Amino acid sequence: xxxxxxxxxxxxxxxxxxALPGVFLVLRQVALMSDxxxxxxxxxxxxxxxxxxxxxxxFLIVGAALTGIxxxxxxxLVIQSGRLKKDAAxxxxxxxxxxxxxxxxxxxxxxxxxxxxxxxxxxxxxxxFNRFLIMGLDLGPISxxxxxxxxxxxxxFITLFYKELKLSxxxxxLAASMGFSxxxxxxxxxxxxxxxxxxxxxxxxxxxxxxxxxTPPATAYLLTRQLKRMLLLSALIGILSxxxxxxxAVAIDASIAGAMATVTGVFFLLAFCFSPDQGVLQKYLxxxxxxxxxxxxxxxxxxxDHEGTDTEREENTVSNMIDHMGWTEPFVKQVxxxxxxxxxxxxxxxxxxxxxxxxxxxxxxMTHT
Amino acid sequence: xxxxxxxxxxxxxxxKDLTMAYREKPVLWDIDMEVPRGVLMxxxxxxxxxxTTLIKAILGLLKPAAGKVEIFGKPFESQRYYVGYVPQCGSxxxxxxxxxxxxxxxxxxxxxxxxxxxxxxxxxLALDALDRVxxxxxxxxxxxxxxGGQQQRVFLARALVxxxxxxxxxxxxxxxxxxxxKTIVGILKTLRDQGKTVIVVHHDLQTLSEYFDWAFLMNVxxxxxxxxxxVITQENLKAAYGGRSAIF
Amino acid sequence: xLSFDYTLIVVLFGTLILGLVSGCLGxxxxxxRQSLLGDxxxxxxxxxxxxxxxxxxSKHPLLLLLGAAVAGWIGTITVMAVVxxxxxxxxxxxxxxxxxxxxxxxxxxxxxxRMPTAQQSGLSTYLFGSASTLLLNDVITMxxxxxITLGILLLFWKEFKLLTFDRDYAQSLGFPISRLDxxxxxxxxxxIVIGLQSVGxxxxxxxxxxxxxxxxQWTDKLSVMVCLSGVFGAxxxxxxxxLSGAISKLPTGPTIVVVISIIVIVSLLFAPLRGIVWGAMxxxxxxxxxxxxxMLTNLMLFSESDxxxxxxxxxxxxxxxxxxxxxxxxxxxxxxxxxxxxxADMWALTAAGLKEARCILADKIGGASHD
Numbered sequence: 010x011x012x013x014x015x016x017x018x019x020x021x022x023x024x025x026x027x028a029l030p031g032v033f034l035v036l037r038q039v040a041l042m043s044d045x046x047x048x049x050x051x052x053x054x055x056x057x058x059x060x061x062x063x064x065x066x067x068f069l070i071v072g073a074a075l076t077g078i079x080x081x082x083x084x085x086l087v088i089q090s091g092r093l094k095k096d097a098a099x100x101x102x103x104x105x106x107x108x109x110x111x112x113x114x115x116x117x118x119x120x121x122x123x124x125x126x127x128x129x130x131x132x133x134x135x136x137x138f139n140r141f142l143i144m145g146l147d148l149g150p151i152s153x154x155x156x157x158x159x160x161x162x163x164x165x166f167i168t169l170f171y172k173e174l175k176l177s178x179x180x181x182x183l184a185a186s187m188g189f190s191x192x193x194x195x196x197x198x199x200x201x202x203x204x205x206x207x208x209x210x211x212x213x214x215x216x217x218x219x220x221x222x223x224t225p226p227a228t229a230y231l232l233t234r235q236l237k238r239m240l241l242l243s244a245l246i247g248i249l250s251x252x253x254x255x256x257x258a259v260a261i262d263a264s265i266a267g268a269m270a271t272v273t274g275v276f277f278l279l280a281f282c283f284s285p286d287q288g289v290l291q292k293y294l295x296x297x298x299x300x301x302x303x304x305x306x307x308x309x310x311x312x313x314d315h316e317g318t319d320t321e322r323e324e325n326t327v328s329n330m331i332d333h334m335g336w337t338e339p340f341v342k343q344v345x346x347x348x349x350x351x352x353x354x355x356x357x358x359x360x361x362x363x364x365x366x367x368x369x370x371x372x373x374x375m376t377h378t
Numbered sequence: 379x380x381x382x383x384x385x386x387x388x389x390x391x392x393x394k395d396l397t398m399a400y401r402e403k404p405v406l407w408d409i410d411m412e413v414p415r416g417v418l419m420x421x422x423x424x425x426x427x428x429x430t431t432l433i434k435a436i437l438g439l440l441k442p443a444a445g446k447v448e449i450f451g452k453p454f455e456s457q458r459y460y461v462g463y464v465p466q467c468g469s470x471x472x473x474x475x476x477x478x479x480x481x482x483x484x485x486x487x488x489x490x491x492x493x494x495x496x497x498x499x500x501x502x503l504a505l506d507a508l509d510r511v512x513x514x515x516x517x518x519x520x521x522x523x524x525x526g527g528q529q530q531r532v533f534l535a536r537a538l539v540x541x542x543x544x545x546x547x548x549x550x551x552x553x554x555x556x557x558x559x560k561t562i563v564g565i566l567k568t569l570r571d572q573g574k575t576v577i578v579v580h581h582d583l584q585t586l587s588e589y590f591d592w593a594f595l596m597n598v599x600x601x602x603x604x605x606x607x608x609v610i611t612q613e614n615l616k617a618a619y620g621g622r623s624a625i626f
Numbered sequence: 627x628l629s630f631d632y633t634l635i636v637v638l639f640g641t642l643i644l645g646l647v648s649g650c651l652g653x654x655x656x657x658x659r660q661s662l663l664g665d666x667x668x669x670x671x672x673x674x675x676x677x678x679x680x681x682x683x684s685k686h687p688l689l690l691l692l693g694a695a696v697a698g699w700i701g702t703i704t705v706m707a708v709v710x711x712x713x714x715x716x717x718x719x720x721x722x723x724x725x726x727x728x729x730x731x732x733x734x735x736x737x738x739x740r741m742p743t744a745q746q747s748g749l750s751t752y753l754f755g756s757a758s759t760l761l762l763n764d765v766i767t768m769x770x771x772x773x774i775t776l777g778i779l780l781l782f783w784k785e786f787k788l789l790t791f792d793r794d795y796a797q798s799l800g801f802p803i804s805r806l807d808x809x810x811x812x813x814x815x816x817x818i819v820i821g822l823q824s825v826g827x828x829x830x831x832x833x834x835x836x837x838x839x840x841x842x843q844w845t846d847k848l849s850v851m852v853c854l855s856g857v858f859g860a861x862x863x864x865x866x867x868x869l870s871g872a873i874s875k876l877p878t879g880p881t882i883v884v885v886i887s888i889i890v891i892v893s894l895l896f897a898p899l900r901g902i903v904w905g906a907m908x909x910x911x912x913x914x915x916x917x918x919x920x921m922l923t924n925l926m927l928f929s930e931s932d933x934x935x936x937x938x939x940x941x942x943x944x945x946x947x948x949x950x951x952x953x954x955x956x957x958x959x960x961x962x963x964x965x966x967x968x969x970a971d972m973w974a975l976t977a978a979g980l981k982e983a984r985c986i987l988a989d990k991i992g993g994a995s996h997d
């Protein structure tokens with residue numbers, strides 16, 4: 010029981026630690042660097058592990074962070090050489106590093122607990138069994154301490170450089186002109202992502218790191234446009250996904266990491282469909298309403314144009330609208346109904362006539378465009 | 379090319395009540411335009427006036443909120459093969475692995491239809507077109523190694539091999555050198571003299587009367603259509619550009 | 627250790643087909659800037675494979691591949707829908723699909739592993755791939771699907787080429803671009819699922835990007851690029867399979883990826899047209915040339931005030947005015963017989979050098995008058 014609580018605690022801490030830098034990845038449109046980094050760091054971890062022979066050495070984090078940065082630098086170099094586009098450059102380097110890492114593990118790691126499946130999938134269920142012992146004193150699972158430290162680092166960094174991050178994310182040119190180097194911030198952020206990824210991958214594996222870094226911030230982005238709210242909301246969605254994913258996994262006896270990733274996806278799907286501002290449903294309804302009201306205004310202008318002319322009797326009719334505007338019959342009826350409801354037009358048989366209000370609306374529409 | 383029925387002979391392009399909106403904001407509002415056959419016409423107006431949108435809507439690349447487009451008196455869809463198009467140069471990836479001749483040959487794809495590969499004849503037509511724009515020596519040149527003006531000429535040659543009756547061009551003079559500009563204008567005038575209709579999105583009022591014989595002045599709504607001298611009046615320009623016209 | 631027995635030949639055929647097909651279609655993915663879509667598709671395929679297995683208890687390759695294709699296709703459509711209907715950008719949409727679908731796949735995989743059937747064991751090879759598990763049946767399925775995919779690519783070659791280069795123009799000619807988009811994306815999905823069993827969902831995206839990225843460096847012709855990309859893919863597939871067959875515990879997927887990555891590095895650096903090394907050398911030659919020219923003209927201009935054009939000058943003065951290391955440039959010029967140094971650190975023009983310097987100067991002035 011207590012172990013399960015530790016698993017939950019670790020999962021929540023990982024979720025928050027990932028979501029915070031993830032917000033900036035999503036906003037800066039470099040989300041897939043998290044995929045690249047979380048895979049590439051394996052190589053750094055493996056190399057350092059072969060040197061220090063200890064899976065919990067702090068040097069693993071250093072090695073991993075350096076590989077992460079190296080991946081970013083190489084990607085940028087390939088892009089700058091002009092030989093390949095950005096997407097191809099991102100997709101070339103991490104599979105190479107990751108493959109070397111996997112090969113090294115299978116060839117040389119032998120029986121130590123570093124196997125390629127665990128790297129990819131993580132085993133958060135085992136995380137509580139690696140205890141942090143100081144002189145025989147049990148201080149709880151190591152993962153919790155490591156991720157706690159990563160979380161503190163992320164929160165500190167984002168709080169300290171909040172203004173700079175915000176400015177360089179939304180207007181990098183202005184930020185540069187004010188002396189905040191976008192390059193330095195970019196690499197600082199990428200280092201943060203590397204450190205977070207290496208801290209988390211032991212517990213949740215490299216793919217879940219991507220899920221937790223990208224999906225909650227993207228979900229939050231559908232719900233708010235304020236940076237502070239987005240950070241808080243991402244953390245919240247991350248925690249909810251972790252908790253619900255955990256219980257879901259326990260209930261059906263399946264992979265905890267996989268379940269958490271699935272739940273982040275469910276949250277995104279909900280926001281995608283039902284977000285009050287950005288949701289597809291809302292957007293569809295709004296577009297439909299906009300189309301009708303816009304078309305009704307067009308109808309008014311059309312009626313005004315022909316009002317009092319010789320051809321008014323033929324032009325200003327429902328049947329002519331169908332013919333003339335290229336609209337379908339049901340749509341014309343819908344538009345006419347909107348106009349009638351607005352009290353902008355009167356219908357007499359097939360003929361359509363403007364009211365005073367309709368005339369005024371048509372005139373204002375014409376002058377405002 | 380099959381002959382076109384006599385009653386619609388004179389009107390090459392007819393646009394009726396064309397309206398386009400982005401959200402609730404109109405981009406084109408109730409455009410009515412009849413372009414007679416055999417004119418060299420510029421579409422002019424300030425930035426954001428909807429010039430590119432207008433030709434994209436005429437070509438069916440964008441779906442209008444309302445309105446109809448007819449080519450020689452028939453719906454656009456059935457008349458597609460009478461129409462040639464020169465998109466903005468910046469709209470494609472010039473690092474694409476292909477050469478100038480290949481790009482020009484693409485102009486034949488519409489005639490070829492599905493599955494058929496371009497023949498020797500198509501390639502010869504493409505070479506001819508390259509020659510007409512003064513680019514015959516660059517047929518084998520990779521397209522990324524062409525200058526802006528040369529790229530524009532390749533695009534023009536591609537439209538020429540379509541052997542169309544009506545040509546639409548989107549800002550062909552942007553980013554090109556003086557020689558290319560003169561070459562393109564010369565070709566456009568030749569096309570006009572052959573009885574073809576040429577419609578060009580243009581933004582330079584200075585060269586308007588020198589290059590074109592007709593103009594369509596617009597800013598979301600249409601302002602004037604007709605011979606250049608009748609369209610470019612103080613009053614019309616004020617209507618189109620507001621206080622922003624610095625030309626007079 | 628290696629013997630070309632029947633099993634090995636089957637495996638080699640399998641990896642050859644996977645490399646060929648993913649290479650050819652990858653070329654289009656690269657040019658359509660859909661490289662990373664491959665990453666999302668391959669990860670998204672995992673739940674498809676699992677669901678088909680859970681429903682049918684069968685490991686028939688055709689069923690599993692179709693499951694993978696449908697799931698990969700749904701993933702692709704979702705990415706497109708998210709990009710189209712919301713303000714979430716493509717990179718984030720791809721990240722979401724690849725991680726969430728993969729997460730779902732893991733959930734299914736762990737459920738399958740607890741199922742009381744002896745059949746399940748093979749499914750986790752789809753993570754990193756294992757060419758040695760390829761059976762004749764698998765390879766026949768791959769060959770048939772691959773042939774269909776390449777056949778359609780060939781049939782619609784002209785249309786795909788036009789679509790990829792200039793969408794608007796293709797549409798203006800009357801080609802149904804959204805249907806063509808769907809068709810080519812479907813072909814890309816198939817080229818990915820064909821390789822999943824050998825390379826694995828995690829690394830299959832590299833087989834879409836890397837052969838194409840290499841091939842692009844060697845040619846400026848689309849047809850050559852697509853063929854070369856297919857060849858690179860096939861070669862890396864075969865070499866990777868041979869290596870992993872020869873060395874125990876060497877996983878196939880990562881080995882193939884390392885081989886193709888080496889091809890990428892060589893291509894990026896040394897391809898005759900676009901190689902970075904040649905580019906840098908050209909740049910350097912150009913810079914050297916400029917420096918030589920400056921040195922020669924400086925020597926001449928210095929000397930003209932002294933009326934003796936062959937008057938020797940101190941290296942320090944030349945360095946000061948010449949910007950950059952003068953000593954090396956002078957040594958190079960001496961080798962060409964354009965300058966001499968009669969005493970240590972003193973340099974003077976030769977007759978040939980003076981002639982050269984006059985030419986350069988005339989060119990510069992002539993060039994300037996053109997502007």
